[in-house]
Amino acid sequence: MNQTITEKILSNSVGHRVNVGDLIFPIPELVTIHDWYVANMDKALEEFGVSQLFMPENIVFVTDHEPVAVSPAAAERQKKVREIASKYKIEHFFDVGRGGHGHIFPVELGMIRPGMFVEGYDTHVTNFGAVGCLAFAVLTEVSELVALGSVWQIVPETVRIDVTGKLPKGVTIRDAAQKLLRVLDPEVIDDTVVEFGGDAISSLSIDARFTLCNTPTEIGARSSIVEPDQRVVDYLAPRTGHRINLLKSDERAKYKHRITFNLSDCEPQVAAPPRPDNVVEISVVAGTPIDHAYIGSCASGLLDDLEVAANILNKRTLHPRVRLFITPGTQEIFQQALERGFIEVFIKAGAVVTQPGCGVCAGGRVGPVAPGEISIGTGTRNDPGRLGSMDADLYIAGPSVVAASATMGVITDPRFLGDPK
Amino acid sequence: MKANFNEIFEGQAFVLGNNVANDGDLMALSFALARETDPDVLKAHIFAGIDRSLALRIKPNDIVIAGKRFGHGNPHIQGFLGLRGAGIGLLTESIPSSSYRLAINAGVPILPSCPNICSLAQTGDHLRVDFNTGEIKNLTTGAKARHAPPPAHVQKIIASGGWHQMFRIRLEASGLG
Numbered sequence: 163m164n165q166t167i168t169e170k171i172l173s174n175s176v177g178h179r180v181n182v183g184d185l186i187f188p189i190p191e192l193v194t195i196h197d198w199y200v201a202n203m204d205k206a207l208e209e210f211g212v213s214q215l216f217m218p219e220n221i222v223f224v225t226d227h228e229p230v231a232v233s234p235a236a237a238e239r240q241k242k243v244r245e246i247a248s249k250y251k252i253e254h255f256f257d258v259g260r261g262g263h264g265h266i267f268p269v270e271l272g273m274i275r276p277g278m279f280v281e282g283y284d285t286h287v288t289n290f291g292a293v294g295c296l297a298f299a300v301l302t303e304v305s306e307l308v309a310l311g312s313v314w315q316i317v318p319e320t321v322r323i324d325v326t327g328k329l330p331k332g333v334t335i336r337d338a339a340q341k342l343l344r345v346l347d348p349e350v351i352d353d354t355v356v357e358f359g360g361d362a363i364s365s366l367s368i369d370a371r372f373t374l375c376n377t378p379t380e381i382g383a384r385s386s387i388v389e390p391d392q393r394v395v396d397y398l399a400p401r402t403g404h405r406i407n408l409l410k411s412d413e414r415a416k417y418k419h420r421i422t423f424n425l426s427d428c429e430p431q432v433a434a435p436p437r438p439d440n441v442v443e444i445s446v447v448a449g450t451p452i453d454h455a456y457i458g459s460c461a462s463g464l465l466d467d468l469e470v471a472a473n474i475l476n477k478r479t480l481h482p483r484v485r486l487f488i489t490p491g492t493q494e495i496f497q498q499a500l501e502r503g504f505i506e507v508f509i510k511a512g513a514v515v516t517q518p519g520c521g522v523c524a525g526g527r528v529g530p531v532a533p534g535e536i537s538i539g540t541g542t543r544n545d546p547g548r549l550g551s552m553d554a555d556l557y558i559a560g561p562s563v564v565a566a567s568a569t570m571g572v573i574t575d576p577r578f579l580g581d582p583k
Numbered sequence: 584m585k586a587n588f589n590e591i592f593e594g595q596a597f598v599l600g601n602n603v604a605n606d607g608d609l610m611a612l613s614f615a616l617a618r619e620t621d622p623d624v625l626k627a628h629i630f631a632g633i634d635r636s637l638a639l640r641i642k643p644n645d646i647v648i649a650g651k652r653f654g655h656g657n658p659h660i661q662g663f664l665g666l667r668g669a670g671i672g673l674l675t676e677s678i679p680s681s682s683y684r685l686a687i688n689a690g691v692p693i694l695p696s697c698p699n700i701c702s703l704a705q706t707g708d709h710l711r712v713d714f715n716t717g718e719i720k721n722l723t724t725g726a727k728a729r730h731a732p733p734p735a736h737v738q739k740i741i742a743s744g745g746w747h748q749m750f751r752i753r754l755e756a757s758g759l760g
Contacts, residue, residue: 185734210754301658302688306750310757314736349651353680382679545657 166320166415167387168355171296175279180317182416187312190220192273194264194282195304197225198524200243203283206305215250216311222254222273223247224264226519228527236527250308262492262518265289265460266372270494272402276390277409281307286460286542288383291375292368293398294390294409296355299379318353318384319418321346322411324360325374327426332577334470335370336462336540336560339377340431342423344441350419352382357411359389362425368397369464376461376542380438430575433558438543444563444575451483454531455568456539456549457561458489458521465495467540467561472504474565475511477582481571486513486564487529489521511569526550538567590715590742592672592692593722594645596704597637599630601650605682608632609654610662619661622668622689629665643670646710650675650701654682663689667745672712674700674719674730687737690745694719697730714738 165173173180175188195203200223207213215221223243231237240258247255254273261267265286268274276294280287283304290297303313329338356378358371366374366388375386390408398406430444457463457471468490480486488508490496496518499505508515514529516522522529523541530550531537537549537556544556557573566576606612611631619625630637641647647666653675654662663685666673672692676699686693692714700719704710708723717732732738740749 185736210750212754212759214759302660303746303750306746306753309750309759310753316734348679349677352677353683382681384680 163412164414166411167409168320170409171279172317182317182319184317189312190281191278192220192280194222196227197243198227199283200246203305204246212309215308218251221252223252224256225258226264227524229258229517229519263460267492277407285379288375288379288385289372289460291387292371293394318355320357321354322357322417322420324422325362327424329425333428334560334562335373337431338428339373340441341428343439348381353384356383356386369466430563435555447573450573452538453535454537455486455564456522457564459523459541461542462540463491465498468499468504470561471565472507476507478569480512480568483571484568486568487522488513489516490518492518522549538564591713592644593711596708596710597647598706599649602652603649605654605656605662614661615659622664625665626668646672648674648700651677653678655679660685663691666691687740688746690741694730703728
């Protein structure tokens, strides 16, 4: 034995024991493809003369990058996606207003389970590690994947992070995830699977686990996975008819690197322009004026994140200069936020609540920034142009920092926010 | 495009430093945004962000030697298609996995993990590299090194000319093509 979760999942997928470095063709149980790539995929398939897909019943189309078409070109693209879904007999097609963010709702719907192997067209498909599923991004080769059922993968090494402690008040799991981007060495993380385990995992919600699994890809991780536990069983049991198998790493599994990460030592973190791994303690950038703010994305558009934001925005209003866009990750999250009164808080504060999906983070197709503006948000990346203009400064932070900053008009440490007026 | 991969390259070394970025250093982002994918167009623009004269001086069969994290950044394939068009071989001390996959898909002969390779040669030295066995010889100084070549299947992809060609081969083998 002595295998990591990753080695076990890939061994199960190909039907024999695999070792780190082996080149294999694992067949994923599910393939997700988003609305901005479906037409490109179809074009490539036509070029290669492919008219039938390998197991179309395992392919999921998600309209999350641009659910609300705000241009004739976008409406045409959506029409094309519908035609392509019909042409290839894609049963799992989540069109406008149906699922929401494709890195979140398949978990809510019980389509993703511990021990599964999944591939998808997007680097943040790693989110599925939240429930112990191994997910790899496949980009250009996604046409080959849907045509033939697999693409080559080399069995990756694993870096183990033993999570301990408890987040201090005013600090969110996104702050912890951003801090990891600062403390981990990209040379060590590159092409590995980051495996989260340890004493503190059982205290972390499924929402928090999504966030932890979302960010390591920014420094080159192939994927991320949380060792599944009883909380995953409790979450998934009402959502799936399938048996839930809690696959864990063996005690003597071999890791490339192993560290302990103490949540108690975390403070609010901010990624300054121009990259998501350019992470600093909030004190370095506190006081920077902002114009634009965003709460949402596959990293931080979960119900936990909206609750953090609502707690801060309750009985407060936005700074007059700031506009704040809030995007619940999925239809289900939107509904729960509505039932728990968060949406009312956001509206009263002066925020704009958008259709579930990627929101502003997908290239700023809704609520973009203008040249010269400064934005702080919970999106995944802050490369120039990510939220619209190439000439805007983009900061990334957790929902508490973003909400506090939106009310104050400057980057603000939420721990030092006074009482509402 | 016809495969032009010859396992043994003999040519001039061009030694670059660490952290040559994909967007900007290796290839201007504008080519990615324009979705330009013709290696013959892109070869004229390689390394324009470092030194515009490099694209003119680098000839087919030359060897580009790079330090750590070659081609880091967003996974755009245009720079690697440019290297393919230029007909060069690539030795890197390290390369992020996403960029390594781009090099393979573009059909660029590569030895991805060659620690201290930058100290083996200077720009202008004459080199012989066998991308099949991983053997490297500096014909100017006599220095030698050997580093692990990519797995056999990856070598087949590169030898076939890259992802497009290998996808077609797999399709034909499956009876779908």
